[in-house]
Amino acid sequence: MIKTRIISAFIITAFCFLWTLPAMAVDKDGKFILVIDAGHGGKDPGAVNGKNQEKSINLNVALKMGKLIEENCKDVKVIYTRKTDVFVELYKRADIANKAGADMFISVHTNSAKSKSANGAETYLLGVEENRASANLNAALEENKAILLENDYEAHYEGYDPNSPESMIIFEFMQNEYQKESLKMATFTQERMVKSAKRPDRGVHQAGYLVLWKSTMPSILIELGFISNDAECKYLVSQKGVDEMGQSLYEAFRDYLDYHNKLVEKAVPTAQAIGNKGADRELPVYKVQFMSIRNPLKKNDKRLKAYDNVDYYTEGGMCKYTCGDTTDFEAVQKTKKEVQKKYKDAFVIAVYEGRKISVREAQEISAKNK
Ligand SMILES: [Zn+2]
Structure with a gap:
């Protein structure tokens, strides 16, 4: 876990606090939850090549990976968004992870291209990558088109239109709380697919995948290889291919788990109270995070006065600005709605005993202390 520092943007409340991040979502048995x-x-086969369908490759590799984790990582609970050949809406996949309070979300896909020679594995996290924008855009657009098969997709993706590349702009201003962890997982995954499964290396990239956008934890999307490449397709549908890909993804997850556990050991939560009132706060405090920028704002910046109780903390090299300060969850929802008029991606964070914790955890603590 990363030690982070929160500095009040108000001079009168010149407290410094240490936060430990990221907040771990832990289930009742204290297990790491992987989706x-x-x-x-x-009804959605994904990409196809002759009788070979992406959906089957994805499922076979996902099940193989999950089985290895279940057998070898007793402190991990594996949840699948599907274990059989069924249609699941993209938002429901993210929902399954969100509701479970998952610590990691891994989406397994297989790529396709017009050029039959394109091959190799690549791993994505959410975001926009300037230099490679068009290639990534096309891959994400293709995957996002899955929602066209959903009955009521207009209702679930906040106006995102899978037929319009312009729609991808919603991802451009997105702040992703979990980028550092996602990048770590993506890097381990890419390394293992290349070293263990000997796949051609197409690297780690960022693009606007809806399924990642909707999940509220570190998350990655894997493109195992190209179904459109005959040789690679043959490999991916073979038992050898499934075993090797499943094994490499399992190894990558083990790498991440080691990294994650070391951080958790290192983290020493500080027992300082957080909040502008300064007194001991027995209940979790909710704030609305509305902006994430590289350098702190100047003292006279108007944005510091735009809302009540503007604060910031640093995390992953970014200054993250928050406003509001309340133990009342309903009140913070109102603040969030207000802030979202200007900052569409604003979201609620929770702080307890000097640490940032998940909102779900905070609500549980609040409920217990009522
Ligand atoms: Zn796909």
Whole structure:
């Protein structure tokens, strides 16, 4: 876990606080919760090459990976968004992970290209990558088109239109709380696919995948290889291919788990109270995070006065600005709605005993202390 520093933007409240991040979502047994998402399924075959369908490759590799984790990582709970050939809406896949309070979301896909020679594995996290924008854009657009098969997609993706590349702009201003962890997982995954499964290396990239956008934890999307490449397709549908890919993804997850556990050991939570009132706060405090920028704002910046109780903390090299300060969850929701008029991606964070914790955890603590 990273030690982070929160500095009040108000001079009168010149407290310094140490936060430990990221907040771990832990289930009742204290297990790490991993959600494995085999892309497509049922009426949505994904990409195809002859009789070979992406949905089957994704499922076979996802199940193999999950089985290895279940057998070898007793402190991990694996949840699948599907274990059979069924259709699951993209937002429901993210929902499964969000509701479970998952610590990691891994979506498994297989790529396709017009050029039959394109091959190799690549791993994505959410975001926009300037230099490679068009290639990534096309891959993400293709995957996002899965929602066209959903009955009521207009209702679930906040106006995102899978037929319009312009729609991808919603991802451009997105702040992703979990980028550092996602990048770590993506890097381990890419390394293992290349070293263990000997796949051609297409690297780690960022793009606007809806399924990642909707999940509220570190998350990655894997493109195992190209179904459109005959040789690679043959490999991916073979038992050898499934075993090797599943094994490499399992190894990558083990790498991440080691990294994650070391951080958790290192983290020493500080017992300082957080909040402008300064007194001991027995209940979790909710704030609205509305902006994430590289350098702190100047003292006279108007944005510091735009809302009540503007604060910032630093995390992953970014200054993250928050406003509001309340133990009342309903009140913070109102603040969030207000802030979202200007900052569409604003979201609620929770702080307890000097640490940032998940909102779900905070609500549980609040409920217990009522
Ligand atoms: Zn796919």
